[in-house]
Amino acid sequence: MPIVQAGSTVLVTGANGFVGMWVARTLLEDGYAVRGVVRSEEKGKHMTAHFASYGAKFDFVVVPDMIKEGAYDEVVKGVDAIVHAASPAHFPTAAGGDPDDYIVPAMQGTLEILQSAAKAGPELKRFVLTSSVSAVLTPPTKPWKQRTFDESDWGDECVRIVGNLGRKASGTEAYNASKTLAEQAATEFYNSHKNELSWDFVALCPALALGRPLQEPEAIANLNTSMLIWYRLVFSNQPDDFLQGSYSVVHIADVAKAHSLALIKENVGGQRMIISSGQITWQHTRDIINSIDPKYYASGKLPRGNPELDRTVTSIFKNEKSKELLGITYKEAEEIFADVLGLFDARGWLSY
Template identity: 40%
Template sequence: MPAVSSGTVLVTGANGFIAVWVLQELLEHGFAVRGTVRSEDKATYLRDQFATYSAKLEVIVVNNMTEEGAFDNAAEGTDAILHLASPVALDSEDPNAVIIPAVQGTLGILTSALKHRATVRRVVFLSSAAAIYNPPAPGDTGTRVLDESDWNEHSVKEVREKGGKAWGRDIYRASKTLAERAAWKLYEEERAKGGLEWDLVTLNPPLVYGPLIHEVPTAESLTGSARMWYDSVVKGAVVWPDVVSSHRYAYVDVRDLARAHVLGLTVPEAGGERFMICAGPCIMQQFVDAARRVTDKIPAGEPSYRKEDVVYATVYNASKSRNVLDLSYRSVEETAIDTTRDLERRGWVP
């Protein structure tokens, strides 16, 4: 199980919310980093953000990851690859627009890793809890515990049967499931042939929250889970029905997920494994309560709720990440307080 403790790491999609924290974690641990972005203007921010590491950071443009050989040049001479680039579209009505780039991008980066097997020793692929989650069966009111052995067959079936009429979130979840399945299939097939020098590791986080260090000029330009947190906690908006006190989630702090990527490289026993990366279940009201310790400008939400009365339909067992990676997780309170201070510093708390 070849681990990687030094050398050059390729990071795809290097300018995203999660990826910039991953770059920081890698650079702080002494790795040289080669990041890919889709346009030159996105590279400028990264070079400025990590100016003190200029000798260790290279940023290159890969404007279409679905093209054959898109990552071949980027992977040349690298010791490891972290694949974070993937489309995030929760409301798409076109399954192919989401699924094809996710699967082709994944197979493309692994094919590049095969071409450079002389140097590459490990590939870490950022998947998602969306590839694990299945909805409860009708009438099931208990709490289910899901882990790395589970796969989201429901969303794949929904998209296969309904096509563009499938729920947008099922299309997104299917893309994550099919991309990760494709990664493991290629990996196992190559291992069976013999001579595969690198290991595959996949990470499956739920919603990712935390402070921001990627390029985001205004609160309105926030996207994904960062936008959801901002709208729900800071603005007090109802993103989904009863989102503050009733909607059940699971979360991980972006800094802990970044740390998981480095551990996925450096821990020998991580090779060939799938990891649920999750701090635990949560509802947004918990973040609201913690954020209000920083500033009373945060709307109160529905503070009459009692955490002990919340029943979660689904929880994730992340014990494997704790035991194998020795990964620890930040609490709801720490994530909320640090995120609120960051947003307040930016002037984004009204």
């Protein structure tokens, strides 16, 4: 029997975000009622309009400050599961900012909703945290060396780097540290209180998620962070040593489906799972895009890079656990990229 059955009510934080909105849609498609948490009435009304076909199955609540004490006390009442997908809204891209501007909201926001969940009624059965492979990895160094990561690994090196460098740490290091510390804080909270709780805890660690945003952005600049980063790195000239580096990718629909599956599988309680289609180098990314349609190279929109480079990936994130426990089948890179390029072409963002 599913631990959280269709027809149950699921609270989704960050519901108007790239991941959160996809999770909300997938849950609705799978028969759940969704209570979305947003930061403003305007964002909630946009979601209500988008999900109008589901009627009363979708509603929203406004939590303007997710780190305020007791912010979630009322909104968690009466739900059967919680998906905590909220995170600070902007990815820091360069050094110079205060890492705490990212780390504190990520950690405190997670702890606030966990504390509220601990006071919720006995109908609450599962808490799913949307973490990231950023909470798993150790940052690679040049020259690239291959390394394999699984669910036993943590991003403690980025935490150490940020602790030592402070504002001199890169934006990526600050982001990775925030995801690591937030998930570790959640895991510690659950392990310290699980004997008192009616619910269990699942952490999902998605790779770089790509796909069509449900928010329907009007311009490339309005894309969500992961899509914008990917676009800027792929459709710009990069040196060979960067192109030989690799990243882990996953389709946003698979990320959303993993969250839905994590509600029904009884044996995933207490588990941490990497959600990833696989790894690919940045040069291989260009090659696949050209194989999808040669117009991208021919038009000059897509820099060719160096097709002679080695395609051996540098960082491998093992996804066997999620495939076994969730029963999920991931979309391959070709399908992921074709979907993204279809969006770009449809919007005229890569006009020829």
